[in-house]
Amino acid sequence: MKEKNPWHTPATIIITVIGVIAIVALVTVAVLQNRPVLQKYKYGIVLDAGSSHTALYIYEWPAEKDNNTGRVEQKYSCKVKGKGISSYANTPEKAGESLNECMQESVKQVPKERHHETPLYLGATAGMRLLNLENSLASDKVFQAVEKALQGFPFSFQGARILSGQEEGAFGWVTVNYLDDRLKQGLETTGALDLGGASTQISFVSDNYDISESPSNSVTFRLYGNDYNLYTHSFLCYGKDQALLMALAHQTKSGPKTIVDPCFHPGYLEQKQYSVLYDSPCVSARKPQNPTTTFSHTGAGNFTQCQDVVKKVFNFTSCQYSRCSFNDVFQPPLQGTYGAFSAYYFVMDFLNLTDASTPLETVKQKLASYCATPWNQIVQQHPTIKVKYLSEYCFSGTYIVTLLTEGYNFTSESYANINFIKEIKGSDAGWTLGYMLNLTNMIPAEAPDLPPLPHAGYVSVVTITALLLFVLVILSLFCFCPGFKKQPHIV
Ligand SMILES: O=P(O)(O)OP(=O)(O)OP(=O)(O)OC[C@H]1O[C@@H](n2cnc3c(O)ncnc32)[C@H](O)[C@@H]1O
Ligand SMILES: [Ca+2]
Structure with missing residues (x-):
């Protein structure tokens, strides 16, 4: 006489198969439905026209998440050969030409289908501030030449301009704190010290200071639901x-x-x-x-x-x-x-x-x-x-x-x-990232509504709950249905 396994009845086998299929289906649907969308990226390009040289930065971020949770990262940087654009005061066309090599490389770096929607900015700092003070006609000519050159590329050119000292200081501070994830998490911020060739900036949050004492040194931000009262100053000639x-x-x-x-x-x-x-x-x-x-x-x-x-x-x-x-x-x-x-x-x-x-x-x-x-x-x-x-x-x-x-x-x-520091998590410290984040409204004033669980946590909870339910159903069948009780089968 051989005792037959009581679980090997048609009913238990059918229930088990259906149960396993149901769990697999449930978890698959949950994972597919909530999987991060296939990563497509968007791009932005900023040219930092400094007093000593120009540098180009390409930033990249997930296309679906540009206004809340996506991280913007530096994808590529290019050092323009030669000196800064202000050194071309007597030969302005050469200022435009000097940018060609890095710009041509950018055309290759950004996927073709994204070219037309990729914003391109040029910000000039202390070298052009000084040239503008000395000879505003010459500085206008340099900008005209640079704009003409940049318009010849397939990107969405947003203009070339001189940043104010406050902007240069404040955007350097935004970059450092954004890359350190301090803004999103509402952590205590870190100050930013930038030493260029022709100017230098100091920017930090100092509690309990009276903005009205020197309003020109104060910049206020509301970022991810937090208010910041930033002190910043740029010293022209102290680079x-x-x-x-x-x-x-x-x-x-x-x-x-x-x-x-x-x-x-x-x-x-x-x-x-x-x-x-x-x-x-x-x-x-x-x-x-x-x-x-x-x-x-x-x-x-x-x-x-x-x-x-x-x-x-x-x-x-x-x-x-x-x-x-x-x-x-x-x-x-x-x-x-x-x-x-x-x-x-x-x-x-x-x-x-x-x-x-x-x-x-x-x-x-x-x-x-x-x-x-x-x-x-x-x-x-x-x-x-x-x-x-x-x-x-x-x-x-x-x-x-x-x-x-x-x-x-x-x-x-x-x-x-x-x-x-030179860089934070692979992106260079400097004003360019903060400038682009600001101009593309990439940092929301209020904190975004995040799902209560991260994706991996969500998948785990769904899987464990489904398994528990399945075990519960089997146990209840086993306990409450007499046909499921262990019975000796006489062959
Ligand atoms: O901010 P502004 O004042 O417009 O100037 P910049 O943007 O051109 O200034 P940088 O920070 O690029 O460079 C600051 C200075 O450091 C110099 N520099 C760059 N690389 C250097 C190195 O490896 N060693 C020493 N000095 C360097 C450069 O020539 C400048 O005088
Ligand atoms: Ca600089």
């Missing part, structure tokens, strides 16, 4: 190239034939032209009366003396507000952490000083020893680095430390809150 010109102008007031500059390495010697040095609105007013045509620029390599020279480019004597940074500019108390990018990063990275755990005192000691290193030794140690950059790292490092401590009032303690 590292113009600051160097100002420091040299201080040392050549009397029009000497030779200067011994503590911000350059011992043994450094270069003949420089007065006409080139004073060819900028940041210094032109200080031009000596009867200078020789050239002067010998020699180095002494002394950090402390270099700091004294650098301090002379700041004016600390007057402040009409409750507190100031420098040049009679209001600045509320520093607060929180800061991301320092562009030249802050390039310079501190070269000097191996980007580690946030390096104390300010150590930074100064390392700079002092770097500045004191003879020029021929520096050149030998770094054969691949552009000589112009190489010769200026001592000045630039000293300028950065002086700007942060004497200018913005960072102390040994608060200096530890500065992170020197």
